[in-house]
Amino acid sequence: MKFAALISGGKDSFFNVLHCLANDHELVCLANLHPPPSDSHEMDSFMYQTVGFDVVPYYAECTGKPLYRQVIKGSSNNQKLEYEQTQDDETEDLYELLKVVKEHHPDVEAISVGAILSSYQRTRVEDVCSRLGLTALAYLWQRDQEELMGEMVDSDMEARLIKVAAIGLNDSHLGKTLQEMYPVLKNLNRKFGVHVCGEGGEFESLVFDAPFFTKGKLQIVDKQIVRHTNDEIWYLKLKVQLVEKSSGGKCNVVQPPLLHDPFDQISLQPLIKKTESLSHTPHTKVWEQNRGKNYGRLRFNNITSTEPTLEGQVTHIFSQLERFLSESKLHPANIQSSSLLVSDMSNFAQINKIYQTFFTKPLPPARVCVETNLPKECFAQLSVEILDDLHFKKGLHVQGRSYWAPSNIGPYSQSIADTRTYLAHISGQIPLIPRDMTPCKDVTTQSVLALQHFEHVKEVIGSPTNIFICCFVTSPATVPLVTETYRQYIGLQRDRDHVKELVTVVVGALPRGVDVEWGGITVNEAVGDYEEAQIAFGKPLEYKEDRHYKIFAGPDLYREEFPESYEFVPVEQVFDSEAREQPYAVVELV
Incomplete structure (x- = not known):
C-alpha cells in the first residue's frame, strides 16, 4: 500500500517506517503535529512527542518527500482508553492533518505509526484511520522492548537522546546515540524496571539519519541543555543542519519469525488422516x-x-x-x-x-x-x-x-x-x-x-x-x-x-x-x-x-x-x- 508516515522525530516513528518499507509498502509523504509557535519546546500532550519539534521540517529535505504539518490546537479532553470523536480533543487535530494528506494524495491507503505499548495512542490513530478509510501500520506493536531496541541499534538508523526523565538518567546522557545507551538502559531495566524503549516516558529521542534519508542527514550545529522545573528532567535545545551523505542505507530491519517462543x-508430525467426506446433514x-x-x-x-x-x-x-x-x-x-x-x-x-x-x-x-x-x-x-x-x-x-x-x-x-x-x-x-x-x-x-x-x-x-x-x-x-x-x-x-x-x-x-x-x-x-x-x-x-x-x-x-x-x-x-x-x-x- 502507499502510506504516509506519522512522524514525531523520535526513533519509534522512523523505525516503523523501515518496517513498512520492508513489508513492501511505498512511502508517499510525511505528517507531523506540533505545538503552537508561542509554546516552549514541549507541551503537555497525551498523544504526541513535542520536544525537538522544530527539527521536523528538515526531514522533508532528508527524504525528498513532502511534509504536512498541523498545529496541536486541542487538548486531552477525552482521556478514556477507547476513543470516541470529541470536540476540541487533540485527536481531532490528527484527523484534520490526515484529511489534508488524503486530499493531496488520494492514493494513500495507510498510515505508519510507531506505537509499541500505548493503547491510548493506538486507539486514537485507529479511530482517525477508520473515519478516513485508512489502515494503520504499527509493526512495533507489542514487540519485546529489549529485543526491539537491539534491532534499532543494529540498524542503519542514527538516533540520539534529547530528553531524559527517569532514575539513573541525567544530563550526561543527552546527545548520546542508541548504541551508546543500549547497555545503560538494559542495566537500568534490570535494576529499576526502566523501559528499554522509553515506553514509560523515561526518555525521548531524535533521529539524525535513516536508510530512507536519500537526500542528506542531520548534524548538530549547536546544543543547549535545559533543566525542567523538576530537577530530574533535562532536555536538549538543538540547532541542526542538513549535510550530504553518499547514499541511502540498506533497509536492514529484521522481521520477526511467524511463530514466536514458545x-x-x-x-508436529503429519497427523492428517484420511477420512470419508462429510454429508453436511x-x-x-x-x-x-x-x-x-x-x-x-x-x-x-x-x-x-x-x-x-x-x-x-x-x-x-x-x-x-x-x-x-x-x-x-x-x-x-x-x-x-x-x-x-x-x-x-x-x-x-x-x-x-x-x-x-x-x-x-x-x-x-x-x-x-x-x-x-x-x-x-x-x-x-x-x-x-x-x-x-x-x-x-x-x-x-x-x-x-x-x-x-x-x-x-x-x-x-x-x-x-x-x-x-x-x-x-x-x-x-x-x-x-x-x-x-x-x-x-x-x-x-x-x-x-x-x-x-x-x-x-x-x-x-x-x-x-x-x-x-x-x-x-x-x-x-x-x-x-x-x-x-x-x-x-x-x-x-x-x-x-x-x-x-x-x-x-x-x-x-x-x-x-x-x-x-x-x-x-x-x-x-x-x-x-x-x-x-x-x-x-x-x-x-x-x-x-x-x-x-x-x-x-x-x-x-x-x-x-x-x-x-x-x-x-x-x-x-x-x-x-x-x-x-x-x-x-x-x-x-x-
Missing part, C-alpha cells in the same frame, strides 16, 4: 430461544427467525435482540460476546453488513463466527452474553497491522472481559499472517499460528489462564493435529493451570477459507477464585440454576433433559481431548 517449539430441529442471568451477566441464546429471506431473517434477529436489551434497560455496548452461526459462509458479507450497524460504539463484542449445518431455511443463529453494567467492561480492539496478531477491522473486538469476575471472552482466532492479513496455507502451521494469536490476545488483556477452549475445524482429518497442538501447548505452559479438556468440533466452513479456528474463555487467576469449565462428553451434567451451558452436538441429537438456559451449537461432529468422536459435549460455565 510456539516455535511445538513439533442439516439439523432438522430449531432449538428454542432462551434467556438466563447470573453473576451480573445476561444471556439470550439461539435467536433465529422464520422470515423468508436472508436479509429479513438477520434484521429480525437483531430486532429481537434490540427489544430484549430495551426491556432490560441495556444497550448493544453491553454485549460482551456473540456466537454467530451461518448456514453458508458465502452469505457472510451480507450478514455482517447488517451486524455492524448494530455495534457503533468502541469495543464491539468478542465474536465467534462459523458456517455450520443449521436447520433448513435457517440462514443464521445468534447467541449473546451481556454485561449488566458497562463500568465493568474492559476490552481489546486492535485494528492496525502488526507482527503481533491479526487486526480486527470488523465489528468485533479481540477480547472483552468482565472486571468483576476477570473472565474474558476471546474472539475466534484464525491463522492469518498478521503483517499482511493473508491466510496461512499450511494446515499444520495454521493449527499453531491460530493458537499463538489466541495466546497473544490473552497476554495483552491480562487474562492468561484458559478455563474453556474450543477448536473449530473444517474436516475430521484435522482433529488429531489440533489435539496434539493443544497437548504440547499445555506442556509448554507449565506455569499456567489451563483447563486440560479440549472440545474440537467439525463445522462446514470458517472465515477466509481457513481450516482451523481457536476460541474460548480465559481468566486472570492471580486476582481471585475461579472455576474451570466442566465438560461432559456424551453424557448429561447435573444442571445448576446459576450456570450457563453450551451444548455442541451433531444432527442426530434430540435430547430433552437440557436445562432451561443453554446455548446450542449445531455442528457436524464432536471430538474429545483424545481425538475420539463423541455424540455431543456439554460445557458448564459460571
Whole structure:
C-alpha cells in the first residue's frame, strides 16, 4: 500500500517506517503535529512527542518527500482508553492533518505509526484511520522492548537522546546515540524496571539519519541543555543542519519469525488422516430461544427467525435482540460476546453488513463466527452474553497491522472481559499472517499460528489462564493435529493451570477459507477464585440454576433433559481431548 508516515522525530516513528518499507509498502509523504509557535519546546500532550519539534521540517529535505504539518490546537479532553470523536480533543487535530494528506494524495491507503505499548495512542490513530478509510501500520506493536531496541541499534538508523526523565538518567546522557545507551538502559531495566524503549516516558529521542534519508542527514550545529522545573528532567535545545551523505542505507530491519517462543517449539508430525467426506446433514430441529442471568451477566441464546429471506431473517434477529436489551434497560455496548452461526459462509458479507450497524460504539463484542449445518431455511443463529453494567467492561480492539496478531477491522473486538469476575471472552482466532492479513496455507502451521494469536490476545488483556477452549475445524482429518497442538501447548505452559479438556468440533466452513479456528474463555487467576469449565462428553451434567451451558452436538441429537438456559451449537461432529468422536459435549460455565 502507499502510506504516509506519522512522524514525531523520535526513533519509534522512523523505525516503523523501515518496517513498512520492508513489508513492501511505498512511502508517499510525511505528517507531523506540533505545538503552537508561542509554546516552549514541549507541551503537555497525551498523544504526541513535542520536544525537538522544530527539527521536523528538515526531514522533508532528508527524504525528498513532502511534509504536512498541523498545529496541536486541542487538548486531552477525552482521556478514556477507547476513543470516541470529541470536540476540541487533540485527536481531532490528527484527523484534520490526515484529511489534508488524503486530499493531496488520494492514493494513500495507510498510515505508519510507531506505537509499541500505548493503547491510548493506538486507539486514537485507529479511530482517525477508520473515519478516513485508512489502515494503520504499527509493526512495533507489542514487540519485546529489549529485543526491539537491539534491532534499532543494529540498524542503519542514527538516533540520539534529547530528553531524559527517569532514575539513573541525567544530563550526561543527552546527545548520546542508541548504541551508546543500549547497555545503560538494559542495566537500568534490570535494576529499576526502566523501559528499554522509553515506553514509560523515561526518555525521548531524535533521529539524525535513516536508510530512507536519500537526500542528506542531520548534524548538530549547536546544543543547549535545559533543566525542567523538576530537577530530574533535562532536555536538549538543538540547532541542526542538513549535510550530504553518499547514499541511502540498506533497509536492514529484521522481521520477526511467524511463530514466536514458545510456539516455535511445538513439533508436529503429519497427523492428517484420511477420512470419508462429510454429508453436511442439516439439523432438522430449531432449538428454542432462551434467556438466563447470573453473576451480573445476561444471556439470550439461539435467536433465529422464520422470515423468508436472508436479509429479513438477520434484521429480525437483531430486532429481537434490540427489544430484549430495551426491556432490560441495556444497550448493544453491553454485549460482551456473540456466537454467530451461518448456514453458508458465502452469505457472510451480507450478514455482517447488517451486524455492524448494530455495534457503533468502541469495543464491539468478542465474536465467534462459523458456517455450520443449521436447520433448513435457517440462514443464521445468534447467541449473546451481556454485561449488566458497562463500568465493568474492559476490552481489546486492535485494528492496525502488526507482527503481533491479526487486526480486527470488523465489528468485533479481540477480547472483552468482565472486571468483576476477570473472565474474558476471546474472539475466534484464525491463522492469518498478521503483517499482511493473508491466510496461512499450511494446515499444520495454521493449527499453531491460530493458537499463538489466541495466546497473544490473552497476554495483552491480562487474562492468561484458559478455563474453556474450543477448536473449530473444517474436516475430521484435522482433529488429531489440533489435539496434539493443544497437548504440547499445555506442556509448554507449565506455569499456567489451563483447563486440560479440549472440545474440537467439525463445522462446514470458517472465515477466509481457513481450516482451523481457536476460541474460548480465559481468566486472570492471580486476582481471585475461579472455576474451570466442566465438560461432559456424551453424557448429561447435573444442571445448576446459576450456570450457563453450551451444548455442541451433531444432527442426530434430540435430547430433552437440557436445562432451561443453554446455548446450542449445531455442528457436524464432536471430538474429545483424545481425538475420539463423541455424540455431543456439554460445557458448564459460571
